[in-house]
Amino acid sequence: MPKAIYDMIYRDLKEKIETEQYAYQELLPSEHNLISLYGCSRNTVRRALAELASEGYIQSMQGKGVRNIYQPVDQNAYTVGGIESFKEASRRNRRMSVTRVLQFTELTPQIAEGSVYEYLEEELGMNIVTSKRTLTVEHVTQVDEKYIDLKGYNCMAVITSQTFNDEGVQFEYTQSRHHPDYFQFQDVAVRKKSGAMEGSLKTELRLAGA
Amino acid sequence: MPKAIYDMIYRDLKEKIETEQYAYQELLPSEHNLISLYGCSRNTVRRALAELASEGYIQSMQGKGVRNIYQPVDQNAYTVGGIESFKEASRRNRRMSVTRVLQFTELTPQIAEGSVYEYLEEELGMNIVTSKRTLTVEHVTQVDEKYIDLKGYNCMAVITSQTFNDEGVQFEYTQSRHHPDYFQFQDVAVRKKSGAMEGSLKTELRLAGA
DNA sequence: GCCGATTTGTCCGTATGTATC
DNA sequence: CGATACATACGGACAAATCGG
Numbered sequence: 001m002p003k004a005i006y007d008m009i010y011r012d013l014k015e016k017i018e019t020e021q022y023a024y025q026e027l028l029p030s031e032h033n034l035i036s037l038y039g040c041s042r043n044t045v046r047r048a049l050a051e052l053a054s055e056g057y058i059q060s061m062q063g064k065g066v067r068n069i070y071q072p073v074d075q076n077a078y079t080v081g082g083i084e085s086f087k088e089a090s091r092r093n094r095r096m097s098v099t100r101v102l103q104f105t106e107l108t109p110q111i112a113e114g115s116v117y118e119y120l121e122e123e124l125g126m127n128i129v130t131s132k133r134t135l136t137v138e139h140v141t142q143v144d145e146k147y148i149d150l151k152g153y154n155c156m157a158v159i160t161s162q163t164f165n166d167e168g169v170q171f172e173y174t175q176s177r178h179h180p181d182y183f184q185f186q187d188v189a190v191r192k193k194s195g196a197m198e199g200s201l202k203t204e205l206r207l208a209g210a
Numbered sequence: 211m212p213k214a215i216y217d218m219i220y221r222d223l224k225e226k227i228e229t230e231q232y233a234y235q236e237l238l239p240s241e242h243n244l245i246s247l248y249g250c251s252r253n254t255v256r257r258a259l260a261e262l263a264s265e266g267y268i269q270s271m272q273g274k275g276v277r278n279i280y281q282p283v284d285q286n287a288y289t290v291g292g293i294e295s296f297k298e299a300s301r302r303n304r305r306m307s308v309t310r311v312l313q314f315t316e317l318t319p320q321i322a323e324g325s326v327y328e329y330l331e332e333e334l335g336m337n338i339v340t341s342k343r344t345l346t347v348e349h350v351t352q353v354d355e356k357y358i359d360l361k362g363y364n365c366m367a368v369i370t371s372q373t374f375n376d377e378g379v380q381f382e383y384t385q386s387r388h389h390p391d392y393f394q395f396q397d398v399a400v401r402k403k404s405g406a407m408e409g410s411l412k413t414e415l416r417l418a419g420a
Numbered sequence: 421g422c423c424g425a426t427t428t429g430t431c432c433g434t435a436t437g438t439a440t441c
Numbered sequence: 442c443g444a445t446a447c448a449t450a451c452g453g454a455c456a457a458a459t460c461g462g
Contacts, residue, residue, distance in 0.1 A: 275445095
């Protein structure tokens, strides 16, 4: 739990944006004013702003100011943040989730039925840091058809991820398969002045409920 | 074209990592050493490192150092950076691409056959800044089937994107539909100390060739 | 078109805190 | 314990873009 100043400012501004205390397309107070408001240095304000920009909340324009470009996402979407377990995501979205363990090795079924992430973090004191994900669309398998009513689709959205702990070792490889009707993935990209690519931060997705 | 110092350092380190001048899992020189190497301030070095971390190239560990966790992506993947036109992406990946204009309104067909982004940026001097994308899996349409051999799939990967220019106005809405066999989307997420989510930066995807 | 005020962008040096070894 | 490493924060400087007079 970071009590860092920049993080508090970041969350405060984020909240103000989400609750429309700053209107869409409106300019936020200038960095100079934010410094007065929060009583901190410019770097600290800028760090909070940078975070919001990378998540597509704001857009800062040299010589002009910082504009709120946040638009709320579909309320029906089942939202999952960056690295988060299915169980955490379910709780956050207040939906029922049931995990059925179909095949298993290594860990005990009891742990998997709860939350593997929870087990790794709380019981083993492991520190999850970086996750790399790949998203593809694949043909359904017999296992898919057996457990999920695909309603005519013959494909599923498949996310594979490698997770690294704080010692840089990859300790997990996951594949999750999602029903097309309940799947949605969002991201934000910011174009660098270089002319090419780069960016993105907030990622969300919609999942099948069980 | 940014000639910013942090950007040059960022690109230099990125290159050294990609060409394995720093081995996988190896520690990079400490920030202190990098300061000597590049003859700049610590902030500047740290900004370059932050960029690399957000793209999943490195992982910095307080008290230990900065570890290279870069692993090259599938060479067969058709890679597209953040905000980039299909034509730019094709050129970068040295593949043939043909654009067939099926339906049309507003812009002229000639422009679309070339590159709409090119037209907007070079001819109109427009400045593309932020792009929000949503990825879903959808049933094929009659149009899909008419122009693309789906080889048995009855779904496609669909990306819709809203693009904003430097004045914060959304000026474009695009939907692109991709053949499952030629589609891949990658991202990186970094877990905040807060305990929850957040992160991702490098995004790539594999596309259908025409 | 110029000039000055405002605003964001880049960079520096320094200080202090915290984690690792 | 001390040395090393990254994390956070401050204050100052100058550049670059914008806007109004």
